[in-house]
Amino acid sequence: xxxxxxxxxxxxxxxxxxxxxxxxxxxxxxxxxxxxxxxxxxxxxxxxxxxxxxxxxxxxxxxxxxxxxxxxxxxxxxxxxxxxxxxxxxxxxxxxxxxxxxxxxxxxxxxxxxxxxxxxxxxxxxxxxxxxxxxxxxxxxxxxxxxxxxxxxxxxxxxxxxxxxxxxxxxxxxxxxxxx
Amino acid sequence: xxxxxxxxxxxxxxxxxxxxxxxxxxxxxxxxxxxxxxxxxxxxxxxxxxxxxxxxxxxxxxxxxxxxxxxxxxxxxxxxxxxxxxxxxxxxxxxxxxxxxxxxxxxxxxxxxxxxxxxxxxxxxxxxxxxxxxxxxxxxxxxxxxxxxxxxxxxxxxxxxxxxxxxxxxxxxxxxxxx
Amino acid sequence: xxxxxxxxxxxxxxxxxxxxxxxxxxxxxxxxxxxxxxxxxxxxxxxxxxxxxxxxxxxxxxxxxxxxxxxxxxxxxxxxxxxxxxxxxxxxxxxxxxxxxxxxxxxxxxxxxxxxxxxxxxxxxxxxxxxxxxxxxxxxxxxxxxxxxxxxxxxxxxxxxxxxxxxxxxxxxxxxxxxxxxxxx
Numbered sequence: 001x002x003x004x005x006x007x008x009x010x011x012x013x014x015x016x017x018x019x020x021x022x023x024x025x026x027x028x029x030x031x032x033x034x035x036x037x038x039x040x041x042x043x044x045x046x047x048x049x050x051x052x053x054x055x056x057x058x059x060x061x062x063x064x065x066x067x068x069x070x071x072x073x074x075x076x077x078x079x080x081x082x083x084x085x086x087x088x089x090x091x092x093x094x095x096x097x098x099x100x101x102x103x104x105x106x107x108x109x110x111x112x113x114x115x116x117x118x119x120x121x122x123x124x125x126x127x128x129x130x131x132x133x134x135x136x137x138x139x140x141x142x143x144x145x146x147x148x149x150x151x152x153x154x155x156x157x158x159x160x161x162x163x164x165x166x167x168x169x170x171x172x173x174x175x176x177x178x179x180x
Numbered sequence: 181x182x183x184x185x186x187x188x189x190x191x192x193x194x195x196x197x198x199x200x201x202x203x204x205x206x207x208x209x210x211x212x213x214x215x216x217x218x219x220x221x222x223x224x225x226x227x228x229x230x231x232x233x234x235x236x237x238x239x240x241x242x243x244x245x246x247x248x249x250x251x252x253x254x255x256x257x258x259x260x261x262x263x264x265x266x267x268x269x270x271x272x273x274x275x276x277x278x279x280x281x282x283x284x285x286x287x288x289x290x291x292x293x294x295x296x297x298x299x300x301x302x303x304x305x306x307x308x309x310x311x312x313x314x315x316x317x318x319x320x321x322x323x324x325x326x327x328x329x330x331x332x333x334x335x336x337x338x339x340x341x342x343x344x345x346x347x348x349x350x351x352x353x354x355x356x357x358x359x
Numbered sequence: 360x361x362x363x364x365x366x367x368x369x370x371x372x373x374x375x376x377x378x379x380x381x382x383x384x385x386x387x388x389x390x391x392x393x394x395x396x397x398x399x400x401x402x403x404x405x406x407x408x409x410x411x412x413x414x415x416x417x418x419x420x421x422x423x424x425x426x427x428x429x430x431x432x433x434x435x436x437x438x439x440x441x442x443x444x445x446x447x448x449x450x451x452x453x454x455x456x457x458x459x460x461x462x463x464x465x466x467x468x469x470x471x472x473x474x475x476x477x478x479x480x481x482x483x484x485x486x487x488x489x490x491x492x493x494x495x496x497x498x499x500x501x502x503x504x505x506x507x508x509x510x511x512x513x514x515x516x517x518x519x520x521x522x523x524x525x526x527x528x529x530x531x532x533x534x535x536x537x538x539x540x541x542x543x544x
Binding site for chain 2: 507
Binding site for chain 2: 001002003009010011012013014049052053054055056057061063117118119120121
């Protein structure tokens with residue numbers, strides 16, 4: 001378990017299935033994710049079983065986000081981890097909406113960054129987000145991510161095209177931050 | 181069961197999995213034992229079932245450490261056992277923190293060393309330990325391990341590179357009485 | 360193809376099979392390599408099929424060593440890589456004895472070190488060697504490896520136990536060496 005201030009990151013378990021399925025089919029949650037279609041609980045189960053069955057490693061670090069009271073409120077992960085470049089892409093979902101905008105997501109991101117830089121020895125963590133996801137962009141910025149550019153009109157959601165924003169944080173600049 | 185003074189070494193059982201999962205979520209413990217990622221119970225269970233289903237042999241001797249009261253407090257194993265060279269690598273984890281620094285770990289190491297030399301007929305047992313883990317290094321020395329050198333900055337943990345110390349015990353130097 | 364001065368490193372091919380089978384059954388070659396048992400052609404073929412069947416990647420860095428003239432003389436690679444530690448364990452065999460002690464092995468080592476540090480972004484490269492293997496020790500030292508650990512009676516062969524030696528080279532040391540080489544006339 002990787003301890004943050006408000007949350008802990010733990011290994012995912014099959015017991016997370018019902019919550020994951022509920023979140024991934026909640027349009028309010030998925031409007032900000034790359035998920036577009038509904039997902040059956042069977043498909044979600046197969047996916048989760050695949051994730052939890054293999055020992056967690058450099059290739060696929062995937063964490064459940066828990067509050068200090070043990071409430072599972074979302075998931076966060078690193079993917080496309082490239083050992084030579086020491087670069088990974090980050091994903092996060094706070095599925096429990098009552099926990100939105102209260103610092104839980106930011107704390108999970110900070111905790112994941114610390115793990116990525118101090119334990120996995122990565123050099124850069126990057127992410128992509130929709131230009132309309134202002135809440136997330138502000139939170140990422142607070143965590144040290146810098147907006148590097150936008151892929152114009154790269155994603156189509158809710159009837160129109162949106163820019164896809166590239167944000168990244170480098171270890172050297174992250175190390176200078178008080179929350180590092 | 182292999183009897184020590186404070187602990188017994190027994191075969192791994194399927195029921196160990198829950199405790200192993202709990203230990204796997206202890207960051208400080210993980211950092212000391214060279215592990216990085218917390219593991220899900222779903223990943224630990226089939227692994228433990230695998231150890232428990234196979235009769236223990238030369239190939240992969242893994243033991244649970246139990247106090248004399250039957251409390252399961254950690255694991256110890258020999259890996260990379262070479263029958264030709266008659267050597268193996270030792271690793272140990274005391275997962276239950278309340279049993280740290282009370283010589284349970286040392287007793288388990290001594291007990292396994294005796295088994296390795298007297299029953300498995302090994303010639304050399306080696307281990308790797310972080311140079312920062314002074315408590316463990318001192319304990320291994322007391323058990324008869326000799327420091328052979330330092331693999332400089334070989335591991336990365338908690339934001340820094342760490343030197344790794346190589347230690348070994350040889351059957352020809354080891355005497356039970358001296359321990 | 361990764362170019363050195365005397366050699367070039369390339370991916371293994373199935374056509375290398377008979378040479379490897381011959382080399383790994385030559386006691387002069389295997390003496391210090393830790394290969395104790397004779398190797399069947401079929402077992403060598405299986406290894407080669409496994410290694411040529413998938414693209415080389417961070418976890419699978421195994422090269423054939425060819426001279427610049429295209430003569431296949433050995434193999435070199437990283438037997439293990441640890442991405443978090445940015446560390447790899449190096450192994451090398453010059454199977455064609457006519458090319459021993461002529462700088463081919465050293466050049467292959469330097470070529471792989473450059474690849475490991477400059478392309479794979481490694482931080483430390485390490486290896487173990489039989490303490491009796493003076494020729495290899497001298498070569499590794501010349502390449503910049505430092506003796507770090509003497510494993511007492513670490514392995515058994517020819518009726519006795521022999522020491523093994525861990526050697527390592529760090530990225531900074533390798534970089535300093537490159538600067539020195541460039542500064543030299």
